[in-house]
Amino acid sequence: QVQLVESGGGLVQAGGSLRLSCTVSGRTFSVYRMGWFRQPPGNEREFVAAISWTGGNTYYADSVKGRFTISRDNAKRTMYLQMNSLKPEDTAVYYCAPTSPTNYRNPRDGFGSWGQGTQVTVSS
Numbered sequence: 001q002v003q004l005v006e007s008g009g010g011l012v013q014a015g016g017s018l019r020l021s022c023t024v025s026g027r028t029f030s031v032y033r034m035g036w037f038r039q040p041p042g043n044e045r046e047f048v049a050a051i052s053w054t055g056g057n058t059y060y061a062d063s064v065k066g067r068f069t070i071s072r073d074n075a076k077r078t079m080y081l082q083m084n085s086l087k088p089e090d091t092a093v094y095y096c097a098p099t100s101p102t103n104y105r106n107p108r109d110g111f112g113s114w115g116q117g118t119q120v121t122v123s124s
Contacts (some may be wrong), residue, residue, distance in 0.1 A: 001112035002026035004096050009065040009118030012086055019120055020081040022096030034072060034079045036097040037107065038092035039117070045095065049081060059104050064090075086122045093117040 008020040022034070035050035050059040051111040058070050067086075072079040079096055095117045098108040 001110075002032075002098060003112065004115035004120040006094060006096055006115050007119045008096060010122065011121045014087055014120070014122055014124050016086050017082070017084045018086065018120060020083065020094055020120075022079040022081075022115075023124040024077045024079070024096075025110065027058060032088070033101070033104060033106070034096060036070060036094060036096055038090075038094045040089070040092040047105040048094070050099050051079065067088075083120070084091045086120075088122045088124045091120060091121050091122050095103075 003025045005023045006020060010018060010020060012018055027095060031053055033050055033052050036048040037045050038048050039045040047061050048064055049061065049068055049071050050058070051070045057071050067084050068079070069082040081094070083090065095114050097114065098111045100106040100108050
C-alpha cells in the first residue's frame with residue numbers, strides 16, 4: 001500500500017494557474033503508473049490525468065487536454081499537475097492515486113486509502 005499527500009490547491013481567478021503536488025510514501029513509487037482524479041461539488045470522483053512510471057506516456061481527460069500537464073520525479077517520489085487557463089468548472093477536490101494496470105482512468109484496486117486531497121476553487 002501507499003500513502004498519499006496532495007498539496008498546492010487554492011483559490012484562483014479564471015484564467016489563472018496552480019501547480020499541485022502529490023507525495024507518495026510506502027511501497028515503491030516508481031513502479032506505479034500514477035494519476036490525478038478530482039471530485040467536483042456534488043459529483044462523483046473523475047479521472048483527470050495519468051502518467052506512466054517512466055514519465056514517457058501521459059493521458060488526459062478531454063476536459064483538461066491542452067491546459068493541464070502531468071509530470072513526476074521518481075527520485076523525489078512526487079507527482080505534479082500544472083494547471084493553466086483554469087475554469088470555474090475545474091473547481092473540485094483533487095486527489096492522486098496509482099492507476100489500474102488495465103485502465104489508466106481508474107484507480108488501482110487495493111492501493112490503500114485516498115489522501116485528504118487538495119481543494120481547487122476557480123472563481124469567475
